[in-house]
Amino acid sequence: MQLQLASIFFTFSLGTRTHYFGRTLLHGGAKYRATGRGFVVEHIKFAEIYRLFARSHFVKGLEIVILLLIYMVYGYEDSTVGYILMSFSSWFLAISWLYAPFIFNPSGFEWQKTVEDFGDWTNWLLYKGGVGVKGEESWETWWDEEQSHMQTLRGKFLETLLSLRFLFFQYGVVYRLHAADSSTSLRVYGVSWVVLIAIVLLFKIFTFSQKTSVNFQMFLRLFQGTVFVLLLAALALLIVLTALSFGDIFASLLALIPTGWAILSIAITWKPVVKRLWLWKSIRTIARFYDAAMGMVVFFPIAILSWFPFVSTFQNRLLFNQAFSRGLEISQILSGKPADA
Template sequence: MVTYSTWFMAMTWLFAPFLFNPAGFAWHKIVDDWSDWNRWMMNQGGIGVQPEKSWESWWNAENAHLRYSVLSSRIIEVLLCLRFFVYQYGLVYHLKISHDNKNFLVYLLSWVVIISIVGLVKLVNCASRQLSSKHQLIFRFIKLLTFLAVVTSFILLSCLCKLSIMDLIVCCLAFIPTGWGLLLIVQVLRPKIEYYAIWEPIQVIAHAYDYGMGTLLFFPIAVLAWMPIISAIQTRVLFNRAFSRQLQIQPFIIGKTKRR
């Protein structure tokens, strides 16, 4: 019951700004917000770039306090992040591919998969920085090889180890919290590792997490905004008293005034 109430509270926090905004389900407003948000996500950060102008600057500002934390605070932060690994430990043993094997080796193999994913991200990121501008054909060929390697791995695992679609879903449910926990731990260790090659794929993964979260937030809102009846119902609910007094509120919502 606590889990359901927690999820309900999280959903209300995420979607309340849209539900109680008179223009929250206006299609043109959603399109404008999506464009602005994409621009914010893709803008490069750096010195002098404000957090409201770039995701990278915002991300650095949000975690800047960890640079000045004392050792005890960092240790506590790392210990709190370990809770995300519990999901992975519990779910990997429910995979059909494990054949009900409770050996600790199964858990270690799941970490091999995570390390492989980070390696692929590092490979694509390096290729993007070094080849995307001058050697587009080579860069696309590398992406094609990476895609074919991943697909081939899935096919081999499906044929040889009986990997199922449900296993892939369970893997996502297991690895997503683990990746988030790793990102939090890496932020604590950032002063020690940010000048090494491992830092760039970590930042790419953090960007992917936030981009995916934003997409999941925009998608249901866009679907509801696409249906005009939803906007009409929302307007009726929010301004029920105004409707009961026969007031014309639509001009105020769309920002226009009637000429007499």
């Protein structure tokens, strides 16, 4: 059974049960949730897999990965072998939650399917929702549907409390930056929030798009280009004139990305309040960016592996080992062709 990756499948299905059990405890609304025990021979598109498991597995898997990276950089000071032994089970959990659906997805590493899946996913991600548009067709509709379970005041408070855990990433990392110079002052933590606000403002500048005159569009592009050049110049000056390093920039991303997700999660939880503040459109734009980034992180290794034909062959052999041993034509089954075609 281990040769057929039964432990990966079990770990993933257990994550499904855990997610919906926790959601039921927080918000109520218990109902049957399929855990995917059926035998599948049809390729499932990346967009559909993302819709099914983004919140239940991918978010949690990436959270574990970020924690493990921070632990590797700042927490563990022994040998590499010791780190591997200490964190192997956690890496196994994270990888299982991130990639089990693709490992058990027929033709999941076939290059042509991968290209088609990427196009389908980007179309779904960028397609705007509206009246009568289903979640399978538009990211915006799916995103709204993913929030439908947040109904009770108790559930919203508990969801907010759980989202605050992401702030500990930022608090723990900023004091380990070279630019902090071993300072433990709250000013360092305050500066990190200023940087986060600046990043949000820059994001708004670069994503701002107004359908107006051609002259305004030219001015907007010129302004965005100028801001981009000034940003690069400012980063270069900070690296040269201060203790800021490239490692600090990477570490800051590890710290601020979870903080942004915490703010996003809290804003989604208190949607009516955010709408009254006229911030909902900005929250939705940032949420789309997070989903796009998370999807790319998950998709990139799949695309790399799809370059090598032997990976797809090995996957088919792994999934349909018994069928191969009985002489069945798996290629015809996967393509949907009759045996005498």
